[in-house]
Amino acid sequence: MSTPASSPVLDEQLTAAPMVPWQLVVWDDPVNLMSYVTRVFRTYFGFTEEHATRLMLAVHHDGHAVVASGPRETMEAHAHAMHDYGLWATVRKAGE
Amino acid sequence: MSADVIVRLAGIEAQNLIVLIDELVEVVDAEGADADPGVARLTPDAYPDDAQASAEFEQATRATLIDRRRADARIVRRTLEPIADLADAEDAPLREHRLTLDDEQTDAWMRTLAAMRLVVATRVGITDADEHDVDDPAFHVYDWLGYRLELLVRAADERDLSR
Numbered sequence: 001m002s003t004p005a006s007s008p009v010l011d012e013q014l015t016a017a018p019m020v021p022w023q024l025v026v027w028d029d030p031v032n033l034m035s036y037v038t039r040v041f042r043t044y045f046g047f048t049e050e051h052a053t054r055l056m057l058a059v060h061h062d063g064h065a066v067v068a069s070g071p072r073e074t075m076e077a078h079a080h081a082m083h084d085y086g087l088w089a090t091v092r093k094a095g096e
Numbered sequence: 097m098s099a100d101v102i103v104r105l106a107g108i109e110a111q112n113l114i115v116l117i118d119e120l121v122e123v124v125d126a127e128g129a130d131a132d133p134g135v136a137r138l139t140p141d142a143y144p145d146d147a148q149a150s151a152e153f154e155q156a157t158r159a160t161l162i163d164r165r166r167a168d169a170r171i172v173r174r175t176l177e178p179i180a181d182l183a184d185a186e187d188a189p190l191r192e193h194r195l196t197l198d199d200e201q202t203d204a205w206m207r208t209l210a211a212m213r214l215v216v217a218t219r220v221g222i223t224d225a226d227e228h229d230v231d232d233p234a235f236h237v238y239d240w241l242g243y244r245l246e247l248l249v250r251a252a253d254e255r256d257l258s259r
Binding site for chain 2: 033089
C-alpha cells in the first residue's frame with residue numbers, strides 16, 4: 001500500500017472547512033425504555049450492542065448525547081427516523 | 097430456525113390493546129390534534145432554537161410521522177383481531193395465545209407500543225421515570241404497555257442474536 005504525499009495547502013483547506021458541521025442529538029425522556037432506545041440505536045444506525053448501550057447510557061446519564069454527525073440533510077433524515085421511533089432528537093451545528 | 101418473533105398474550109390483553117390502538121388513531125386524527133401535547137410528543141421539535149428551521153422540518157416530516165402511526169396501528173390491529181375474536185367466541189379472556197410476528201409486524205408493534213406510552217405519559221403527567229401517581233388507573237395502563245414493550249424488545253433482540 002502506498003501513501004500519497006500530502007499537500008500542506010490541501011490540509012489547510014480541510015481544516016478551514018470542516019466536513020462534519022452538523023450533529024444529531026438524542027435527548028433523555030422519562031418514558032422510552034432503555035432496552036428500546038438501545039435497540040433503535042443498534043438496528044437503525046447499525047451500531048454494535050456495546051456502542052448502542054454506551055450511547056443510550058450517555059443519553060440517560062447526561063440528559064443527551066451526540067449520536068451522529070455529518071451533513072445537515074443526513075442529520076435531518078436521522079432526526080425524522082428517531083421521531084418515527086418515538087425518540088426525542090434535535091439537529092444542531094457542531095460546536096453550538 | 098424461525099426468524100419470527102413470538103409474542104404470548106392473553107385474549108383480554110389483545111382486546112385492551114385494540115381499544116388503545118383505536119384511541120391512539122382517534123387522538124392523531126382528532127380536530128385540533130396540532131395543539132394536543134400527546135401528538136406534539138410524537139412530532140418533536142428538531143430545532144428548538146431556530147423557529148424557521150423548526151417550521152420547515154415540521155412541514156417536511158409531520159404528515160409522514162402521523163401517517164406512520166396510522167399504518168402501524170392497522171398492522172398491529174390485524175395481528176390482534178383473531179385473538180380478540182377468539183377470546184370472545186370462547187369466552188376465555190385469560191387464555192394465553194401465541195402470536196408470530198415478521199420483521200415488519202415486529203417494528204410496527206414496537207413503534208405503536210412506544211407511541212401509546214408517549215401519549216399516555218402526557219395524559220398522566222409523567223415527567224420523571226421514578227415518580228408517578230399509582231392511584232391513577234391510566235398509570236397502570238402505561239406500566240402494562242411498558243411491560244409488553246420490554247418483552248417484545250427482549251424477544252426481538254434474542255431473535256436477532258440467533259440469526
